[in-house]
Amino acid sequence: MANRIQINKEFVDIMPQDYLDLVESGTFESPNRGWKDFGTATELIAEHSLCAGCPESIAFRHIMASIPNPEDTVMVGSTGCTSLVFPMIAVHNIHSLFGNQNAIATGLKRALAVRFPDRIKDVIVLAGDGATVDIGLDMTLQSWFRKERFTTICFDNELYANTGGQESGLMQKGFLAKMAPVGKRFDKVRLPEIARESGCDYVAIMTASKPSLVEKVIKQAVLIAREVGPTYIQIYTPCILEIGKQSMEGLQEMRTSEAPGERFKFREFISPEAQSFLDGLAEKKKAEKIAATT
Amino acid sequence: MYNVAEVNAEACVAQKGCRLCIMYCPEANCIQLDSQKMKAVIVESRCKGCELCVVVCDAAKHNAIKMVAR
Ligand SMILES: Cc1ncc(C[n+]2csc(CCOP(=O)(O)OP(=O)(O)O)c2C)c(N)n1
Ligand code: SF4
Ligand code: SF4
Ligand code: SF4
Ligand SMILES: [Mg+2]
Numbered sequence: 001m002a003n004r005i006q007i008n009k010e011f012v013d014i015m016p017q018d019y020l021d022l023v024e025s026g027t028f029e030s031p032n033r034g035w036k037d038f039g040t041a042t043e044l045i046a047e048h049s050l051c052a053g054c055p056e057s058i059a060f061r062h063i064m065a066s067i068p069n070p071e072d073t074v075m076v077g078s079t080g081c082t083s084l085v086f087p088m089i090a091v092h093n094i095h096s097l098f099g100n101q102n103a104i105a106t107g108l109k110r111a112l113a114v115r116f117p118d119r120i121k122d123v124i125v126l127a128g129d130g131a132t133v134d135i136g137l138d139m140t141l142q143s144w145f146r147k148e149r150f151t152t153i154c155f156d157n158e159l160y161a162n163t164g165g166q167e168s169g170l171m172q173k174g175f176l177a178k179m180a181p182v183g184k185r186f187d188k189v190r191l192p193e194i195a196r197e198s199g200c201d202y203v204a205i206m207t208a209s210k211p212s213l214v215e216k217v218i219k220q221a222v223l224i225a226r227e228v229g230p231t232y233i234q235i236y237t238p239c240i241l242e243i244g245k246q247s248m249e250g251l252q253e254m255r256t257s258e259a260p261g262e263r264f265k266f267r268e269f270i271s272p273e274a275q276s277f278l279d280g281l282a283e284k285k286k287a288e289k290i291a292a293t294t
Numbered sequence: 295m296y297n298v299a300e301v302n303a304e305a306c307v308a309q310k311g312c313r314l315c316i317m318y319c320p321e322a323n324c325i326q327l328d329s330q331k332m333k334a335v336i337v338e339s340r341c342k343g344c345e346l347c348v349v350v351c352d353a354a355k356h357n358a359i360k361m362v363a364r
Pocket of ligand 3: 301305306307308312313314315316334350351356357358359
């Protein structure tokens, strides 16, 4: 059981069961937390109002199970469908004005470093494609140019879902949406490549179809942001409502879109500094394993 | 009327390590593993009736989940 996450005994009888479950069987301070805790431990997300079957919910679950130190993490969200989940997670979070998320995260990360110099404090931005690539692009890029040490996650559903389907910079060329009836005239913005050129030490583009891969990528991105430099993850979380899919079709849509040659085929960029950091981690793990068996 | 998922414990093979529905249900804390019986169980009050669990269970040929009206 967690040590730092405890409940004042005086409050036990008045706190809701969900809260007690989090304290008793949540995964705070668990060194090996991950998706394998699903089904037996209490997850850090309560009931929320995303559409039934929404892949954003799947990705959110996998991410919340994977972040390495939830008790020492502050997440920054923005307006969009994800903002329906943020009030329901058991991790500190800030709702920024639409598009400002990477500016808020910059100040927050710096302030946390001053306030808690001896403690790990991770900052993770999680926002939609409209927030990351259109309205917040200035803040997104400037934080990378300045090599701010936090992770930026973009839930890429290739349109503005929360406001009914407007065109986004990450929408595919030629795509028609309810509120973009002419069809997109420009290419999908190549944000992963831009991220790499703008100073990110780790970049990944993927879907949320494999929890083990999401877990690996999230852990790498958060640890690299902690020790090396900015990291960026772009995850395809199709808006089944806006692309006309049924509630149970989101997973297949993600699988189809990550096939070889498709736009969400898994790709990763790791800077030489980040690679040597990861190599160091792997060596340490190996040494620990050997020490444990001998 | 509202549709929710229901697991047929006899057909569920969670005791052999299957966790597919638990992995892919979009809702947190919604499909639990009964660690005594080693079967998947649905927390009905959290189920949104999306049927994704049925899709992944059927794709693996376990056919252990069906939707029921409430
Ligand atoms: C400053 C500001 N401008 C515009 C809006 C209206 N607005 C709310 S959600 C949204 C779109 C969000 O799209 P995206 O970031 O892609 O997230 P999604 O809903 O697709 O997950 C917009 C334009 C707002 N809330 N605040
Ligand atoms: S509108 Fe789209 S992105 Fe938003 S909750 Fe519904 S399916 Fe998900
Ligand atoms: S996917 Fe089917 S067989 Fe597997 S744990 Fe779930 S209900 Fe049981
Ligand atoms: S129907 Fe959807 S919400 Fe309900 S248990 Fe199955 S996957 Fe989860
Ligand atoms: Mg979007």
